[in-house]
Amino acid sequence: MTAERTISTIRDDLTIAISEVRTRYPNARSAIMPALYLAQDKYGTLDGTVYQAIAEILDVPEIYVFEVASFYTLYHREAVGRFHLQMCTNVSCMLLGAYDLLGHLEGRLGIKAGATTDDGRFSIRAVECIGACDRAPVMMVNEDYHNDLTRARVDALLDGLEEIDTILDDLEETISEGMS
Amino acid sequence: MAKFILDNHELEVESGTTILKAARAIAIDIPTFCYQDRLSTLASCRMCLVEVEDHRKLEPACSTPVTEGMVIHTRSPKVVATREDMLEILLANHPLDCPICDKSGECELQDTVFDYGKGESRLHDPKRVFRTRDIELNKVIIFNADRCIQCQRCVRVCEEIVGEVALGTAERGLDSEITGVGNSLSDCSHCGNCIEVCPVGALMSSPYRYSARPWDLERTDTICTMCGTGCSLTIETRDGELMRVKSAYDTGINGELLCAKGRFGFDVIDGAERLTTPLIRKGGILTPVSWDEAISFISTTARSIQNNGGHIQGLISARQTNEVAYMFQKLIRHVFTSGNLSTSTRFTGLKSSQSLTALAQVMGHRYDRQPLRTLLQADCILLLGAAITEENPVSGYLIREILRDRPTPLFIASARPCGLDDIARASFRLLPGHEGQLLARLTTEVPPPDDPVMAEFISRAREALTAADSITLLVGTDFLRAPDAADCLKNIDQAALMLERTGKKVHVQFLFDRPNQLGVWDMGCLTDINPGWRYAKTHNLTPVPYMIYVLGTDPCAVTDLQTACLIVQDSHMSRTAELATVVLPAPSYGEESGTYTNNEGRVQKLRAIRPPGVGILPKVDVFSRISAAMGKTYGPARVEQIYAEITREIPAYRDLDIWSDKDDFGLTRSLPAEVAMTLQTFPGSFPDPVLHAGYMLITGDSLFQSGLLTRQSEILTGLGDGPYVEMNPGKGITENAEGYEVTVSRKGASLTARLKVNTGFPMGVVYIPENMLSGPPARLLSAEDYPSPVEVTIQPTR
Amino acid sequence: MTEQVLLKNVNNPDALTLTGYEKAGGYQGLKIMFRDFSPDEVIAYVKDSNLRGRGGAGFPTGLKWSFVPKDSGKLHYLCCNADEGEPGTFKDRVLMEKDPHQMIEGMIIAAYAIGAKTSYVYIRGEYGLSISRVEQAIAEAYAQGYLGRNIMGTDFSHDMYVHKGAGAYICGEETALLESIEGKRGQPKLKPPFPAVAGLYECPTVVNNVETFACLPHIFSRGVDWFTAIGPMDAPGPKLFGLSGQLKRPGVYELPMDITLGELVEDYGGGPLTGKFKAVIPGGVSAPMIPRSGFDVKMDFSSLAAVDSMLGSAGVIALDDSASIPVVARRITEFFSHESCGKCAPCREGLTWAAKILRRIEAGDGLPGDPDQLEVLCGGIFGTTFCALGDGAAWALRATLKHFRPEYDALISKNNNRG
Numbered sequence A: 001m002t003a004e005r006t007i008s009t010i011r012d013d014l015t016i017a018i019s020e021v022r023t024r025y026p027n028a029r030s031a032i033m034p035a036l037y038l039a040q041d042k043y044g045t046l047d048g049t050v051y052q053a054i055a056e057i058l059d060v061p062e063i064y065v066f067e068v069a070s071f072y073t074l075y076h077r078e079a080v081g082r083f084h085l086q087m088c089t090n091v092s093c094m095l096l097g098a099y100d101l102l103g104h105l106e107g108r109l110g111i112k113a114g115a116t117t118d119d120g121r122f123s124i125r126a127v128e129c130i131g132a133c134d135r136a137p138v139m140m141v142n143e144d145y146h147n148d149l150t151r152a153r154v155d156a157l158l159d160g161l162e163e164i165d166t167i168l169d170d171l172e173e174t175i176s177e178g179m180s
Numbered sequence B: 001m002a003k004f005i006l007d008n009h010e011l012e013v014e015s016g017t018t019i020l021k022a023a024r025a026i027a028i029d030i031p032t033f034c035y036q037d038r039l040s041t042l043a044s045c046r047m048c049l050v051e052v053e054d055h056r057k058l059e060p061a062c063s064t065p066v067t068e069g070m071v072i073h074t075r076s077p078k079v080v081a082t083r084e085d086m087l088e089i090l091l092a093n094h095p096l097d098c099p100i101c102d103k104s105g106e107c108e109l110q111d112t113v114f115d116y117g118k119g120e121s122r123l124h125d126p127k128r129v130f131r132t133r134d135i136e137l138n139k140v141i142i143f144n145a146d147r148c149i150q151c152q153r154c155v156r157v158c159e160e161i162v163g164e165v166a167l168g169t170a171e172r173g174l175d176s177e178i179t180g181v182g183n184s185l186s187d188c189s190h191c192g193n194c195i196e197v198c199p200v201g202a203l204m205s206s207p208y209r210y211s212a213r214p215w216d217l218e219r220t221d222t223i224c225t226m227c228g229t230g231c232s233l234t235i236e237t238r239d240g241e242l243m244r245v246k247s248a249y250d251t252g253i254n255g256e257l258l259c260a261k262g263r264f265g266f267d268v269i270d271g272a273e274r275l276t277t278p279l280i281r282k283g284g285i286l287t288p289v290s291w292d293e294a295i296s297f298i299s300t301t302a303r304s305i306q307n308n309g310g311h312i313q314g315l316i317s318a319r320q321t322n323e324v325a326y327m328f329q330k331l332i333r334h335v336f337t338s339g340n341l342s343t344s345t346r347f348t349g350l351k352s353s354q355s356l357t358a359l360a361q362v363m364g365h366r367y368d369r370q371p372l373r374t375l376l377q378a379d380c381i382l383l384l385g386a387a388i389t390e391e392n393p394v395s396g397y398l399i400r401e402i403l404r405d406r407p408t409p410l411f412i413a414s415a416r417p418c419g420l421d422d423i424a425r426a427s428f429r430l431l432p433g434h435e436g437q438l439l440a441r442l443t444t445e446v447p448p449p450d451d452p453v454m455a456e457f458i459s460r461a462r463e464a465l466t467a468a469d470s471i472t473l474l475v476g477t478d479f480l481r482a483p484d485a486a487d488c489l490k491n492i493d494q495a496a497l498m499l500e501r502t503g504k505k506v507h508v509q510f511l512f513d514r515p516n517q518l519g520v521w522d523m524g525c526l527t528d529i530n531p532g533w534r535y536a537k538t539h540n541l542t543p544v545p546y547m548i549y550v551l552g553t554d555p556c557a558v559t560d561l562q563t564a565c566l567i568v569q570d571s572h573m574s575r576t577a578e579l580a581t582v583v584l585p586a587p588s589y590g591e592e593s594g595t596y597t598n599n600e601g602r603v604q605k606l607r608a609i610r611p612p613g614v615g616i617l618p619k620v621d622v623f624s625r626i627s628a629a630m631g632k633t634y635g636p637a638r639v640e641q642i643y644a645e646i647t648r649e650i651p652a653y654r655d656l657d658i659w660s661d662k663d664d665f666g667l668t669r670s671l672p673a674e675v676a677m678t679l680q681t682f683p684g685s686f687p688d689p690v691l692h693a694g695y696m697l698i699t700g701d702s703l704f705q706s707g708l709l710t711r712q713s714e715i716l717t718g719l720g721d722g723p724y725v726e727m728n729p730g731k732g733i734t735e736n737a738e739g740y741e742v743t744v745s746r747k748g749a750s751l752t753a754r755l756k757v758n759t760g761f762p763m764g765v766v767y768i769p770e771n772m773l774s775g776p777p778a779r780l781l782s783a784e785d786y787p788s789p790v791e792v793t794i795q796p797t798r
Numbered sequence C: 001m002t003e004q005v006l007l008k009n010v011n012n013p014d015a016l017t018l019t020g021y022e023k024a025g026g027y028q029g030l031k032i033m034f035r036d037f038s039p040d041e042v043i044a045y046v047k048d049s050n051l052r053g054r055g056g057a058g059f060p061t062g063l064k065w066s067f068v069p070k071d072s073g074k075l076h077y078l079c080c081n082a083d084e085g086e087p088g089t090f091k092d093r094v095l096m097e098k099d100p101h102q103m104i105e106g107m108i109i110a111a112y113a114i115g116a117k118t119s120y121v122y123i124r125g126e127y128g129l130s131i132s133r134v135e136q137a138i139a140e141a142y143a144q145g146y147l148g149r150n151i152m153g154t155d156f157s158h159d160m161y162v163h164k165g166a167g168a169y170i171c172g173e174e175t176a177l178l179e180s181i182e183g184k185r186g187q188p189k190l191k192p193p194f195p196a197v198a199g200l201y202e203c204p205t206v207v208n209n210v211e212t213f214a215c216l217p218h219i220f221s222r223g224v225d226w227f228t229a230i231g232p233m234d235a236p237g238p239k240l241f242g243l244s245g246q247l248k249r250p251g252v253y254e255l256p257m258d259i260t261l262g263e264l265v266e267d268y269g270g271g272p273l274t275g276k277f278k279a280v281i282p283g284g285v286s287a288p289m290i291p292r293s294g295f296d297v298k299m300d301f302s303s304l305a306a307v308d309s310m311l312g313s314a315g316v317i318a319l320d321d322s323a324s325i326p327v328v329a330r331r332i333t334e335f336f337s338h339e340s341c342g343k344c345a346p347c348r349e350g351l352t353w354a355a356k357i358l359r360r361i362e363a364g365d366g367l368p369g370d371p372d373q374l375e376v377l378c379g380g381i382f383g384t385t386f387c388a389l390g391d392g393a394a395w396a397l398r399a400t401l402k403h404f405r406p407e408y409d410a411l412i413s414k415n416n417n418r419g
């Protein structure tokens, strides 16, 4: 997740991958969605420079890229934390206590749903049904589903994540030391 | 055909006709927001829902085709109730700030609520406030998000007609918001058509905002003065002061569409310094004099020139009306007895009598005087030598619009890339002056060129030409600057003939950059070519004219005039006026009525929005007084009378009585060839169009400028990022175009401006907008060569 | 217990691989089809099977395919609707995660029938595991010659790709799904022309649901007679029901459609979590809820339609006594207003307004006229919107008012007493 993104670094990073997904479709515009995912996987978030670079690589009007990026909720136009906690609050989960768990999460992390902790570690989002209603209440942490949640399980989950977080920090430190 | 019943009327329509069209045809009103005839059908506002018997749900009239036996109700209780509900829901969030909204009084939402809404709302919760401030999308377009009803007309006009794809929609659901990239439209073509199509006060014109109430405005229907497309527009004034320019949906070639120049450029009439009184150079200084003194000075001088065997030249701008042009040539021909008349000094290729005769042949007889919309119905369209989307933007919109629904093969060969390249079957960069040669290659058997791109273009275009029964050739006028304009004209004629001989219909029309180029020429403002393209014996023009009479143009901004006596009649101070012997103040655009003939050959009325200032005489009155002073009788003085004489004298205009009619326009007639075409071979040779080893300079109008005129427009001058040189600098710089400037020089003249990178340009070609080529830089264009060889250096901006 | 056909492999991890799937009888249907059927015969056979779409509308699958023109001169496309966004629905995820080849085999059959050269599987972006399993299975199918050029030695060639959704429920609507594959905002397209005539890239296109495709191999391997013998005449074949909410045994159940709602939630769902059932949403939140008095309704398309509800996605959400109907209605309406694409005015504006009123009621600030305002909004939205999202939303909300108006009134008068 670098701050220094320019059109030409993005081109260097993504042109090959985007050109590959482009071949799956009869026109370039169709490759906008996969291209945005490729950029998001690489940089974590999307911004104007990314839209411009994708527009140039695919040779489509830039507004097309932005329109798509802003229509779909899985594209992150704002930074999300290392752990993106997406709590389903739709009917099945709600009936089984999703709001209570959301409140619990908010209390423990000291932020409201929609926000990210100051240290950039956790984001909480209340989301619509994520298709695991038989195991409600459910929450996704990044890509992974966590089912049949209770307060206790949420606590355990967060403890686990905090541990992983420390490990990741150490790892990053080692890597950056190794590089310097 | 389908028979059906609509509100108890038994009707029959072509199958496929929508309920809305059928209803409107018999004046049954069905409210709509998202629908607009010109745009693709969206059917999203749901205002037009009507009841069709035996259908489970109400149907949108705008998109539901009538079918045999349908029984439709547009005012049943269910329909009425639904409309009320729909408006109630739409108004729930809509800010009711009508008292301060620009659109109030001409707002479609307001009108529809008035006609179809219920008195009060049952929904009382607080309204959503989206944004507390309006967003300046660019210097002329400002957006109020709260008022937007998401009809998407703006987005569609921008993409489908203008071809800009600058506007789009961000977010979704109730958060949906119209916007440009990065919440800005700073890079768009600023045409403002999005403002025009907005049914509510969401998109607004910044120059007009908060300046007037529509019901206080006086409206004058007239014609745009920026280019030969000849758009109809309405100038709205309050107490004689210009407030805004609009265009009505059902008028003119353009039907509401305008470009930036047309919509925002009319402040030219109040720009620059106005001339208010006649001036005569006394002791080297231009000194105010009376009209009598000025007239008698001119007549005395003219008489003595005639007595001494000298001659007088007339120079007129292609922005003058037919009536003024007609009377002007009479003044030069009959009063001053000279054959030396010209329009548009920029067309240096028209200097020889050979090119003038070729021009007369093409313009007088080959030229197709038909609506562009009709010509665009052809099976194949060739667009040659035209930067149409910059010089004739609205003609470009029409092409895009028509090709959207009828995908006709379009081939583009021009030096500058243009906004239609994306919908062309093939496009190819061709230097001005080579258009005729290309046509020759397309219509005779010549060996293919070495250049693979050109070869490919030719083979694809030939294929399409062969398959087509009708062909339209739209030709820009840039080639008239080139020295071999005569050959080019002949080639155009010859190629058209060759195609006709294979049984095809061929239509040729030019894309003039000036609003009345065709008209002024039709009127005979050309050396040796009398009104109606009648060729007459050559006068001996080689000697320097003793007097040059310049009407409404500024030749000295671009060239030196050699004469003993320079007369300038113009509305504004100019470089030429500064150098003049006599200056005559004239009414400006909008202060005199008359007619223009657009590129289609359509004669259209130009109406005055205000009288000329005190002491300023109508141009024709001045001619008439000069003529009287020289003891000659002169023709009529009133516009209607002059026009009547034109319809008697010029065959193409015969019986086209537009002044007494309620119509504002009429189409002139194409005339059969007078000179039988006998040419069997194409003139000129077919060298591969190898580029000059160095750089070649081309010019022409840009998106925001029309010749030198628009330099007087404060609004237009503020658009874009100021002066520029456009080119493809090649790899390296292309990647990072910011921060470079270009110096273009030739024989001591030079110009430096910001580099505008356009990778669509052929390497080695530089473009400088015509408005920048005045004063010393004008000498970058050579009189002998066009495109002009120049030296170019690119350097980081200091 | 009923024979498990669609779910046969859920407990057979081997079926994730192509060989495992083949071992369990996979790709037999496809082979039989290639051996014995021309494309037109495939369509006729599927028509005979009376298979109805499992995505929501229950449209006869064979009939839909037959609308694809024979000689359009254009490419034909096939799309699999795996967007599964309808709250309460998770059956397609199970099919993709546990048995991806079953769906792919069905897709190849459909592609052959309509002459599609390319297909896209539109999977919602959240379903990471489904995406990777389906992509893996597609790769294997290519390697084995079930996809790509000259499939199994025939002159039929076909390419299949996954298109990953990005969080927009509306993209489950088939024309919005097509727009989304075209790289646009997911907004429904004007119909007609219907996708079968002008769909993806303006070419003839068929969109079917994952479960619909999953049924196809079995129709060919076991025959039409076998298929039509399952369940009611006008809705034959195995069907997946997703049970969730306030019942004891949530999960995906495969049953014929002549089961009643009551049997489903009591016998299979294990009864209410607490007290008694209050109501059940029978087919995802767009389907109007049915109060307990209506539990004897059969879970097929026409029986549910007759009681002013629908089978929809067969995502069955149970509400017991402890559920507050106005709160459920608020949550449903908020969902739809959040997911409204924004194209048409009544849905975009009306649903948001309804959600605003419902939030106010829940917060204790309800006013006596509120239920009537909600009725006004439902009236303005139902039957007027561009696509079925708005309809479904208004229909679902209206059902709560129709069956449980006293609950609203009680909540509102509590506020009036308070104030």
Ligand SMILES: Cc1cc2nc3c(=O)[nH]c(=O)nc-3n(C[C@H](O)[C@H](O)[C@H](O)COP(=O)(O)O)c2cc1C
Pocket: C052, C053, C054, C055, C056, C057, C058, C059, C061, C081, C082, C083, C084, C085, C086, C169, C170, C171, C172, C173, C174, C175, C207, C208, C209, C210, C212, C387, C388, C389
């Ligand atoms: C708002 C909306 C959302 C929908 N979501 C889905 C969905 O997630 N999955 C699905 O298969 N069908 C969904 N549908 C139904 C599809 O439009 C379409 O009918 C279906 O994919 C056709 O497949 P089938 O014939 O196999 O049922 C939805 C429809 C609407 C109106």
Ligand code: SF4
Pocket: C170, C187, C188, C339, C340, C341, C342, C343, C344, C345, C347, C348, C385, C386, C387, C388, C389, C390, C391
């Ligand atoms: S009902 Fe209208 S706004 Fe709602 S999702 Fe459908 S098209 Fe979009």
Ligand code: FES
Pocket: B031, B032, B033, B034, B035, B042, B043, B044, B045, B046, B047, B048, B049, B060, B061, B062, B063
């Ligand atoms: S005009 Fe028909 S839906 Fe808008």
